[in-house]
Amino acid sequence: MKFSKEEISKIVNLKDARGQLLNVFDLHGKLFLAEHGSSRIVQYSSHSLPIFFSDFEWCQTKNNVMGQFLVSLREAVNGKLF
Secondary structure: OOOOHHHHHHHHOOEOOOOOEOOOOOEEEEEEEEOOOOOOEEEEEEEEEOOOHHHHOOOOOHHHHHHHHHHHHHHHHHHHHO
16 A cells, blocks of 8 residues: 555644644754753754655555654654764
8 A cells, every 4th residue: 555645644643733733744853952950951953854755655554654754753863963
């Protein structure tokens, strides 16, 4: 079974603060840093987090989609940090 971009976003089910479904192929992230025990927080960076539709071509089940999303998100975040 092939999944569309819309179906993948619905399966992942990420929502914003208002409860609106997010497009997982258009994510942006901000990294904030703080000293342990301090209330001082500094924004370190802000990046788009590329998740590619082609990474999901092999997915046959909703569990495959969720697993691939987690792998893709981890790779996107690691790519911005390291």
